[in-house]
Amino acid sequence: MAELALTVIKYYLPEAAAGTDGCPSSQARAITNKRFITVNRGAMSGGKAPGGKPVVLITEKLGDPGIEMLKETAEVVVALNLTPDQLNEQIKRADALIVRSATKVTRAVFEAANGGLKVVGRAGVGVDNVDLGAATEYGCLVVNAPTANTVAAAEHGIALLCALARNVAQADASMRGGKWERGKLVGVSMVDKTLAVMGFGKVGSEVARRARGLGMTVIAHDPYASEDKARAQGVQLVSFDDALARGDFFSLHMPLTPGTKKMFNDDAFAKIKKGARVINVARGGVIDDDALARALDSGAVAAAALDVFEEEPPKVEGHPLIGRFAETFDCANC
Ligand SMILES: NC(=O)c1ccc[n+]([C@@H]2O[C@H](COP(=O)([O-])OP(=O)(O)OC[C@H]3O[C@@H](n4cnc5c(N)ncnc54)[C@H](O)[C@@H]3O)[C@@H](O)[C@H]2O)c1
């Protein structure tokens, strides 16, 4: 029976500035915040606030120490849970916008700003929620915090890999349900199995290093990765189809771009090694959820662990994957 584990663990940014989360160190976080300020200083003399201070609009939860640092240089407006119309209104008096992954910085936002928006800061890695083409057209800089959560994401990928192989979530649910099902929940071994890392960048290579420590053979698919870097880590770079044919486990770490959208679709699942296990800590959109549901049903994929969803939080009703748990899934605290 195919298994599906879902996580909505958010393990870095809100507490990050206080140095209490899974980030490499609070110092790294402070540097990240300084980087934002440096960019703001450079890009924004003659800001929109009285006295020429730049106005920084923050639309998602950030750590307080980071916000305090920004206040030394800028007028900071924190406005959470804006509708697209409200964002388009607020952006008119902003010189800079800081977002995480939930705010969609669409062309309409740049149009509403009408050239007045100088920088979008992404407090995190993925910039798939920012229309980079529109930003370029409007002369707006887009910056991110490229290493802020590399280790946290890699550790979470490994946590899901182990949990998936050893049925940890199912065993926990079973015990909580008053059952004793040790025979049913043995799981599979990772040692000598092949992990296919899809996207051998910062997170992918950290996952690869840790997986080698678990005794796994690691292959990677990444059209832009360096052979030398892979070889130095004992990782073989392979084509997409080769990875699909050889991987016992797949760990996805590519960015969401037009080229990677729904990269794991019916075609890919038709070629995947039967009974493979798939972990996605990248972006929901790189997997076609309907295709994954079909692959789980057919046994082409034995199990999947998902940290990310195309829409977050996902709508439970009618969702091809989460809908399976509709009766037990409680999103009250999402
Ligand atoms: N779950 C989370 O909370 C979390 C945390 C951090 C990052 N992420 C996601 O993970 C992604 C990767 O992060 P990173 O820091 O490793 O980025 P990165 O840029 O260091 O690595 C991404 C790698 O993907 C490769 N790539 C691009 N197109 C590809 C394709 N078609 N097939 C295979 N590989 C391809 C790139 O060459 C690059 O090496 C981010 O873009 C973000 O969306 C998620």
Ligand SMILES: O=C(O)[C@H](O)COP(=O)(O)O
């Ligand atoms: O791309 C990222 O950095 C991660 O997905 C975290 O983003 P979020 O915490 O803003 O969702």
